[in-house]
Amino acid sequence: MKIFLRSFGCQMNKLDSNLVVNSFLQGGFEFTEEVGEADVVLVNTCSVRNHAEERVLSLLGHMKHIRKTNPKLIVAVFGCMAQRLKEDLLNHPVVNIVCGPMQIPELPRLVNGAIENTKKQKAVSENIRQKAESEILSTLDDFEQDFDSVEENLPAQAYVRVMHGCNNFCSYCVVPYVRGPEVSRPAEKIITQIKKLTDAGVKQVTLLGQTVNSYKTEKLSFADLLYAVSKIEGVEWIKFVTCYPRNFDERIFQAIIDLPKVCRYLHIPAQSGSDRILKAMNRGYTCEEYLEIINKAKEIVPDIAVAGDFIVGFPGESDEDFRKSAELIEKAQYKNSYIFKYSPRPGTRADEKLADDVPNEIKKQRNIELLAVQEKISEEINKTFVGKTVKVLVDGTSKKGHLDSANGKELPQLIGRTAGDFIVVFDGPANLAGQFVDVNITRASALTLFGEKK
Numbered sequence: 001m002k003i004f005l006r007s008f009g010c011q012m013n014k015l016d017s018n019l020v021v022n023s024f025l026q027g028g029f030e031f032t033e034e035v036g037e038a039d040v041v042l043v044n045t046c047s048v049r050n051h052a053e054e055r056v057l058s059l060l061g062h063m064k065h066i067r068k069t070n071p072k073l074i075v076a077v078f079g080c081m082a083q084r085l086k087e088d089l090l091n092h093p094v095v096n097i098v099c100g101p102m103q104i105p106e107l108p109r110l111v112n113g114a115i116e117n118t119k120k121q122k123a124v125s126e127n128i129r130q131k132a133e134s135e136i137l138s139t140l141d142d143f144e145q146d147f148d149s150v151e152e153n154l155p156a157q158a159y160v161r162v163m164h165g166c167n168n169f170c171s172y173c174v175v176p177y178v179r180g181p182e183v184s185r186p187a188e189k190i191i192t193q194i195k196k197l198t199d200a201g202v203k204q205v206t207l208l209g210q211t212v213n214s215y216k217t218e219k220l221s222f223a224d225l226l227y228a229v230s231k232i233e234g235v236e237w238i239k240f241v242t243c244y245p246r247n248f249d250e251r252i253f254q255a256i257i258d259l260p261k262v263c264r265y266l267h268i269p270a271q272s273g274s275d276r277i278l279k280a281m282n283r284g285y286t287c288e289e290y291l292e293i294i295n296k297a298k299e300i301v302p303d304i305a306v307a308g309d310f311i312v313g314f315p316g317e318s319d320e321d322f323r324k325s326a327e328l329i330e331k332a333q334y335k336n337s338y339i340f341k342y343s344p345r346p347g348t349r350a351d352e353k354l355a356d357d358v359p360n361e362i363k364k365q366r367n368i369e370l371l372a373v374q375e376k377i378s379e380e381i382n383k384t385f386v387g388k389t390v391k392v393l394v395d396g397t398s399k400k401g402h403l404d405s406a407n408g409k410e411l412p413q414l415i416g417r418t419a420g421d422f423i424v425v426f427d428g429p430a431n432l433a434g435q436f437v438d439v440n441i442t443r444a445s446a447l448t449l450f451g452e453k454k
C-alpha cells in the first residue's frame with residue numbers, strides 16, 4: 001500500500017506529519033511522491049490563514065479527478081482544518097476520513113478500516129475547549145515518544161512538542177478552537193524522548209509549543225525544563241519556539257545565560273506596535289510592556305537574537321497604528337520578522353465582531369513597507385558578522401550550487417543556521433550536513449550571511 005502525503009502549515013504540523021509518516025512506515029505502508037500511484041492520500045491541514053484552507057480545498061478538488069482512475073483511493077484529512085470543519089469536511093465527496101490533531105494516533109487504524117470498508121470515518125474532539133481526557137493525552141504522549149525522529153532533510157535535528165494548545169484567545173486566532181486548551185507534557189516523557197533522539201544522532205532539539213514559555217507542570221516551569229534538557233548527553237543545541245510575551249519568566253533569560261547549550265535566540269511575536277490594535281487583538285500587553293520584555297532579555301543576555309511577528313491590516317488599523325508597528329521594529333531591532341496580512345478566520349472574535357475594513361491593496365502595501373523597514377535592520381545586524389567566525393549546524397545543500405572555476409562543474413553550496421538562527425551559506429561538501437562547522441563570514445545580505453569554511 002502506497003501513501004501520498006501533503007502537509008500544510010506551521011512547524012507543529014510538520015512535526016505531526018513526521019509522527020504520522022513514521023507510524024505508517026512501521027505499519028508496513030510505503031510513501032510515494034506520485035499521487036497517481038498512491039492508494040491512500042493523507043492531507044495535514046492548517047486553518048491559521050484562509051489561503052491555507054483554500055489550498056487544501058483545491059487539492060481535494062484535484063483528488064476528484066484522481067479518484068476517477070482509482071475509485072478505491074482513500075483520502076484522509078487531518079489537522080486543524082479537520083478539527084474546525086468536522087462533518088462539513090467529511091461531507092466533501094472525495095473525503096473518507098476526518099481526523100483532528102488530538103486524534104492522530106488513530107490515523108493508521110482509521111485508514112486500515114477505510115481500506116476494508118468504504119464507510120466514512122471521523123475522529124475529532126467534540127468539545128475541543130475541554131481539556132482532553134487523560135487517556136487521549138497519554139496516547140498522544142506515547143505516540144510522540146514512539147514516532148518522533150530526526151527531521152527529514154535536516155540531519156541531526158529534531159522537534160519535540162512540550163505542550164499542546166493555547167489559552168490566550170487572541171481575537172484573530174483559530175488555534176484555541178482547533179488545538180484546545182494548554183496542556184504541558186510530563187517532563188519525564190519529554191526527557192525520555194530526547195534521550196532516544198540523541199541516541200539516534202540528534203544534536204539540536206527544538207522545543208515546540210504555541211506559547212512555549214508558558215510550559216508548566218506541577219513540578220517544573222519552562223526554565224526548569226531547559227535546565228533538565230540541558231543535562232542530556234548528546235544534546236548540543238536547544239532552541240525553543242514560539243514565545244508569548246505575556247507572563248514572561250525572567251528565569252528563562254537566566255537559564256539562557258547559565259546553560260551554554262541553550263541557543264541565544266528568542267522568537268517573540270508582537271503582532272502590532274499600537275496599543276489600540278493590541279487591545280483589539282486581545283494580546284494582553286501594551287507596546288511598552290512588550291518592549292520591557294525585549295529590553296530585559298537583552299540586559300540579561302546581551303547578544304540574544306530576537307525575531308518578531310506582525311499582522312498588518314488588522315480591523316481598524318489606521319496609518320498611525322501601522323506607523324507604530326514600524327517604530328516597534330526599529331526599537332526592538334529584530335534580526336528578522338515574519339509579517340502577515342490579516343485574514344479573518346471563522347469562529348474567532350475578530351471575525352464575529354470586527355469588520356475586515358482595511359482594503360487588500362493597503363494590506364499589501366503595508367506588508368511591503370514593513371518588510372522594507374525590517375530588511376534594512378536585518379542587513380545592518382547581519383553586516384556586524386562580516387569578518388567574524390560563527391558556528392553553524394549544517395542543514396544540507398542549498399538550492400543553488402556554486403561553479404568550480406577549475407573544471408566548470410557545479411559543486412554543492414551548503415546552508416545552515418547559527419545558534420542565533422542566522423542563515424549561513426558557504427561552499428563545502430554535502431557530507432557536512434548534520435555537522436557543526438566554523439565559518440568565516442565574508443559578506444552579508446538582509447536574509448543571509450555568506451562565508452568560507454574555516
Ligand code: SF4
Nearest residue numbers: 166168169170173175
Ligand atoms: S498566543 Fe494567540 S496567536 Fe498564539 S496560538 Fe495562542 S491565540 Fe493564537
